[in-house]
Amino acid sequence: xxxxxxxxxxxxxxxxxxxxxxxxxxxxxxxxxxxxxxxxxxxxxxxxxxxxxxxxxxxxxxxxxxxxxxxxxxxxxxxxxxxxxxxxxxxxxxxxxxxxxxxxxxxxxxxxxxxxxxxxxxxxxxxxxxxxxxxxxxxxxxxxxxxxxxxxxxxxxxxxxxxxxxxxxxxxxxxxxxxxxxxxxxxxxxxxxxxxxxxxxxxxxxxxxxxxxxxxxxxxxxxxxxxxxxxxxxxxxxxxxxxxxxxxxxxxxxxxxxxxxxxxxxxxxxxxxxxxxxxxxxxxxxxxxxxxxxxxxxxxxxxxxxxxxxxxxxxxxxxxxxxxxxxxxxxxxxxxxxxxxxxxxxxxxxxxxxxxxxxxxxxxxxxxxxxxxxxxxxxxxx
Numbered sequence: 001x002x003x004x005x006x007x008x009x010x011x012x013x014x015x016x017x018x019x020x021x022x023x024x025x026x027x028x029x030x031x032x033x034x035x036x037x038x039x040x041x042x043x044x045x046x047x048x049x050x051x052x053x054x055x056x057x058x059x060x061x062x063x064x065x066x067x068x069x070x071x072x073x074x075x076x077x078x079x080x081x082x083x084x085x086x087x088x089x090x091x092x093x094x095x096x097x098x099x100x101x102x103x104x105x106x107x108x109x110x111x112x113x114x115x116x117x118x119x120x121x122x123x124x125x126x127x128x129x130x131x132x133x134x135x136x137x138x139x140x141x142x143x144x145x146x147x148x149x150x151x152x153x154x155x156x157x158x159x160x161x162x163x164x165x166x167x168x169x170x171x172x173x174x175x176x177x178x179x180x181x182x183x184x185x186x187x188x189x190x191x192x193x194x195x196x197x198x199x200x201x202x203x204x205x206x207x208x209x210x211x212x213x214x215x216x217x218x219x220x221x222x223x224x225x226x227x228x229x230x231x232x233x234x235x236x237x238x239x240x241x242x243x244x245x246x247x248x249x250x251x252x253x254x255x256x257x258x259x260x261x262x263x264x265x266x267x268x269x270x271x272x273x274x275x276x277x278x279x280x281x282x283x284x285x286x287x288x289x290x291x292x293x294x295x296x297x298x299x300x301x302x303x304x305x306x307x308x309x310x311x312x313x314x315x316x317x318x319x320x321x322x323x324x325x326x327x328x329x330x331x332x333x334x335x336x337x338x339x340x341x342x343x344x345x346x347x348x349x350x351x352x353x354x355x356x357x358x359x360x361x362x363x364x365x366x367x368x369x370x371x372x373x374x375x376x377x378x379x380x381x382x
Contacts, residue, residue: 030112034073036066046114048089061085069101073108084117228262231255234289237270246283253290258298260370261348268344271337272302272366280306297372303365308358318342
């Protein structure tokens with residue numbers, strides 16, 4: 001006879017142990033009819049389940065599983081399990097329950113076995129959650145690496161295309177110059193005019209490709225962060241920006257010494273100022289460049305009193321090769337200026353905003369908010 005076979009001598013102690021566990025809240029049993037109405041219950045753990053009532057009235061987590069539980073009738077091998085079910089009763093605290101529904105093997109009677117969660121159960125659930133989290137983090141790291149590789153490949157592709165296309169452009173300009181000499185000798189004015197157009201367009205394409213090459217390289221490598229005298233930087237930028245007579249440039253605010261990627265900040269501010277001047281519909285006109293220190297950051301703003309930008313286009317103008325200027329004023333522009341600023345801002349971990357609504361007032365303001373590591377006052381602040 002097998003040692004685990006229940007004999008009459010073992011039955012009484014076994015029943016006594018089962019009764020003791022049930023009375024102490026270790027487990028509880030609930031019997032159901034085919035309609036899932038409670039016909040009996042046993043154990044303190046399930047004494048809140050009312051006999052004669054649908055089991056879903058007391059065990060709300062079973063709602064929606066009725067069909068699956070009914071299908072257990074007559075199938076001794078199937079079970080429905082609900083782990084860590086929370087039961088909330090007014091004025092009473094019930095531990096989370098592991099509930100198993102199964103057939104009793106006799107007719108259509110069903111049995112719910114409820115067991116209080118033990119420390120071992122909680123540890124097993126915690127271990128399972130930790131494994132799932134580690135797997136999710138590993139997948140996220142793999143996707144991040146794949147995205148970084150894809151971005152690098154795209155940037156390399158842009159750099160290669162830009163570099164390789166510059167060579168035939170240089171050759172085309174040389175051929176154009178040679179043809180110009182030949183035509184000058186024949187004094188064909190119309191041909192000369194067309195050659196001038198070809199030369200102008202090839203120069204524009206060459207400039208666009210160089211800027212595309214620069215755009216692809218912005219942020220590709222971590223720039224050295226060093227202390228920058230932002231006041232001196234903006235004064236150098238303002239002096240170097242060509243502008244039509246009648247367009248004024250003014251510097252305002254507090255310009256601190258700032259630890260930042262200097263090349264990226266220079267690139268961003270230079271493009272913002274140049275963009276404001278180039279797309280102004282004056283003269284007369286005013287472009288104001290200001291700086292202000294905030295909580296853990298410095299905000300640089302370039303504001304103009306020009307035509308402004310419709311809010312519908314605030315996102316579009318930050319894309320490469322997009323410009324909203326009128327054709328007569330857009331000549332020579334590549335549409336990369338604000339795209340440069342956005343990319344430089346990303347490289348610095350900065351925030352870049354466009355503020356403009358021509359329907360309410362003229363002008364546009366571009367704000368670059370740079371995180372501050374350490375700053376000191378600079379001489380010459382307003």
